[in-house]
Amino acid sequence: MQFKTVLAIVGATDADADIGKAIELAAEQEAHLSIIVAGLALPPSAGDFPSTVWLDQRYEDLKILDDTKRKAETACAASGLSFDVDELYTEAGILSGEIFRRALYADLVFIAGGVRGDRELTRAVLDGSVFDARRPLLVAPEKGNASLRPQRVLLAWNSRVEAARAAREALDVLVSAGTVNIVIVDPDSSYWENGGEPGADVAVHLARHGVNVVVEQLASGGRPIEDVLQRHALESGCDMIVMGAYGHSRLRERIFGGVTASILKDCAVPVFLAR
Secondary structure, eight states, X not given: OOOOEEEEEXXXXXXXXXXXXXXXXXXXXXXXXXXXXXXXOOOOOSSSSOOHHHHHHHHHHHHHHHHHHHHHHHHHHHHTOXXXXXXXXXXXHHHHHHHHHHHTTOSEEEEOHHHHTOHHHHHHHIIIIIIISOOOEEEOOSSSOOOSOOSEEEEEOOSSHHHHHHHHHTHHHHHHSSEEEEEEESOOOSTTTTTTTTTHHHHHHHHHTTOOEEEEEEOOTTSOHHHHHHHHHHHTTOXXXXXXXXXXXXXXXXXXXXXXXHHHHHOSSOEEEEO
């Protein structure tokens, strides 16, 4: 699909860098850029009246977000992009709901290093965009930008609906890439898992669309899957990982962690997530 509306979430940390990356991505796609300058507010303290400490913290947070919004508006105006900028300062549950409503009208949601460094803010973005609105999320690495025109892509495959959804959402990206490495970690060739020749079915499907595919079956050797994927992406020169998010329930992911959480925390290449 074409990405004509990009919704970027920016926090108070490393905001200038995140805004710059969002502008570059939107310019690359000739897309409208919607920026949400987001902050998580602490709930008021117990008692009849909010404490002075809580009010002071809220004032400081809003001051920073207001300044960030002005910077975003100035940078977007200078870029010549079609854009809008909004500000949200609220509790996590309400914030994820607001992101859900905005993501319904976006083709892609984008976050970069500043948001990635805030676990609770990242979780609100994931919940609102990927899980609730079912919109793809592009995550930029801490260093470097994120492009939707990668030359070599690693498609993490496990024959599940989340991976198939990610491949479908990223189809235009895969078609334009020079090579797509379909990577299966610890493949199971049984009928109910990856089939007699793991990866062959999705390879044929993508090849019909003109995707240049290479199927790779990797053994984890007991290492976490996310480590295998990240190392292989770096060693093979991939400049994007496409993968399905939330293979388990959202609650289980929160309690035990998972591939999604680990990839978001540590990955050194851009990650395209969908569910």
